[in-house]
Amino acid sequence: MRFRQKSQNVDTVDVSPLIDMVFILLIFFMVTTTFVKDMDLELNRPSAASATLASGKAIRVYIDHSNEIFIDNQAVKLWAVQSKLRDLLRTASEKSVLVISDGDIAVNVLIDVIDECRQSGAKDVAVSTTKEMG
Numbered sequence: 699m700r701f702r703q704k705s706q707n708v709d710t711v712d713v714s715p716l717i718d719m720v721f722i723l724l725i726f727f728m729v730t731t732t733f734v735k736d737m738d739l740e741l742n743r744p745s746a747a748s749a750t751l752a753s754g755k756a757i758r759v760y761i762d763h764s765n766e767i768f769i770d771n772q773a774v775k776l777w778a779v780q781s782k783l784r785d786l787l788r789t790a791s792e793k794s795v796l797v798i799s800d801g802d803i804a805v806n807v808l809i810d811v812i813d814e815c816r817q818s819g820a821k822d823v824a825v826s827t828t829k830e831m832g
Contacts, residue, residue: 755792761799783818794822
């Protein structure tokens, strides 16, 4: 009985480098991905019936119950809000600002912050409410 010998000319493809490259790309994208995360401030947000979702790319300005203003996780005085936002808006792809405030702050403080945001060059300034989820 004769057995056929397997031909030695069979081309094989080694997929090990391909798998390594896929894992390296996966790790790269996981590390470079940014997640929008709100600051850990105790805020009692106001409610609104006409609330809509906010953009995830908006620059967030926080006003806590003691009227302290936070931008980019740093406390900022009212007179410095405009220059800080100008720097952030210069590199931002979307020129929008989301003001997240406590429901118990004075209206004049909120209006002053919104005015500073608009004067810094923001195209869209919104105020966050309890129904806003973005």
